[in-house]
Amino acid sequence: MKVFQCGNCNHPLYFENNVCENCGHSCGYRENDRKMLTFDSSSSVMISDREKIEYKYCKNKAHGVCNWVLEKTSKKEYCPACQLNRTIPNLSDKENFLKWKNLEVAKHRLIYQLLKIGLDLPSKMSSDEGLCFDFIAKGGNPNIMTGHANGVITILLREADSVLREQIRKQLQEPYRTLIGHLRHEVGHYFWERLVLRKKNVLAEFREIFGDERVSYTEALRSYYAKGAPQDWSDSYISKYATSHPWEDWAETWAHYLHIMDMVETAHFFRLKVNPNKNTKNLKTRVSFDPYIKEDFQAIVNTCVPLSFAVNSINRAMGIPDVYPFVINMGVVKKMKFIHNILLSKR
Known part of the structure; x- marks a missing residue:
């Protein structure tokens, strides 16, 4: 998630904010360019502070569950x-x-x-x-x-x-x-059907990496819940549940791919750097790129590992569970690279 600022006073804003806690101006998220717009809350119309364009909130703003905005002239009521x-x-x-x-x-x-x-x-x-x-x-x-x-x-x-x-x-x-x-995880199943199933060459590679999804899903789940994951599951899977069937392996890996990308993107916008006072190279990183435009997925992993270790350490200092309690093994990296390469063509 990127860092947002108030268009009136430059105070930092969270993605979910609908008002600036510093100056009191209303704010709302515009999806087409991923910007947070702000508006004079004392005005009867929503004119953006910087662009002077009139907007309206998504209809679910009335329930306090959405702060996304649409141009006033839009025929749509929902974001x-x-x-x-x-x-x-x-x-x-x-x-x-x-x-x-x-x-x-x-x-x-x-x-x-x-x-x-x-x-x-x-x-x-x-x-x-x-x-x-x-x-x-x-x-x-x-x-x-x-x-x-x-x-x-x-x-x-x-x-x-x-x-x-x-x-x-x-x-x-x-x-x-x-x-x-x-x-x-669940949206991963939706995109498997659209990004993998309908493309023969992609499907063939999927089966080489994740396994053959044509095996009985019902029987695979029944076996998993009866026997559990194999003892060596952590060598090739991100979670125990991922071992149950290739579809679930994909969905679990997809979810963790999105976790990692969001973590690194957030760190990028905060310009985070991990440089512990120990001579340990694999604990050092400087998040200098937006992962969504980075072709080299290994570089994303190399950035994520020390970053997650640092954040987990801070959480432990506060008595809070790890933010990311998982080990990204080489087998999982291969699977994530497969997903990354598919999605690069969408950007």
């Missing part, structure tokens, strides 16, 4: 992120509303990233090839599960309950479980 919502929970339930708000924060960050990569995000509501999100309270239907099917990403509302999510994480012995992680 590119909110246009992808097919189902939202009953907002008269206060708990549902708070959970949906947390999901929207994660989803907007996901959409920012996918659009920066250059991926097309048609809405499922207007195209069979499109994508949409169903944020659902499970209720009495035991068949509804978090997952992806034919462009529909379903996220159970309970995943936005931080206490329950931590309980599930411990139960499944996962080192990491977050909303952004869920969304990145």
Whole structure:
């Protein structure tokens, strides 16, 4: 995520801000050039401070879950992120509303990233090839599960309950479980069908690296949950779950690829440098590039490793779990390079 500033007073802004905490001007994110615009909140019209163009907020601003803006003349009522919502929970339930708000924060960050990569995000509501999100309270239907099917990403509302999510994480012995992680994983399944399945040469290479996805998915998952991951899983996979089937290996690797890219991009905009007072070369780095335009993926990995070690160390000093509790082995690097090379052609 890039660093944003108020157009009126240059105070730093978070991606989710809708008001500058320093000068009080309203602010909103413009997707087409990834800029945060600011507006005089005392005015009855939204005229941008720097460009003097009139805008309007996405309709979901009324719910306090979106700060993206559209030009006043736009016929659209929802921003590119909110246009992808097919189902939202009953907002008269206060708990549902708070959970949906947390999901929207994660989803907007996901959409920012996918659009920066250059991926097309048609809405499922207007195209069979499109994508949409169903944020659902499970209720009495035991068949509804978090997952992806034919462009529909379903996220159970309970995943936005931080206490329950931590309980599930411990139960499944996962080192990491977050909303952004869920969304990145599930959207990976959607893009596998569009970036890999439909291109014979890409599909052939995928099978060489990840395995043959034509093996029974149902049987593979049944075997995984019965036997668990092989003992040497960490030699070639980013997580235990990635060993269950090539589709899940792709989705897990895709999610971690997006994790790494976001981490390095954020560090780049903050001009971070890791230079410990130890003579250890592999702990030193200076984040001097935007990873989304970097062809050499190994350079991204070489930057990410010391960066994540430093941030993890700070978290441990505060008694907080590691930000990135994973080891990127050479087998995973090969898989991520495959994804990186596919996506370079989209930028």
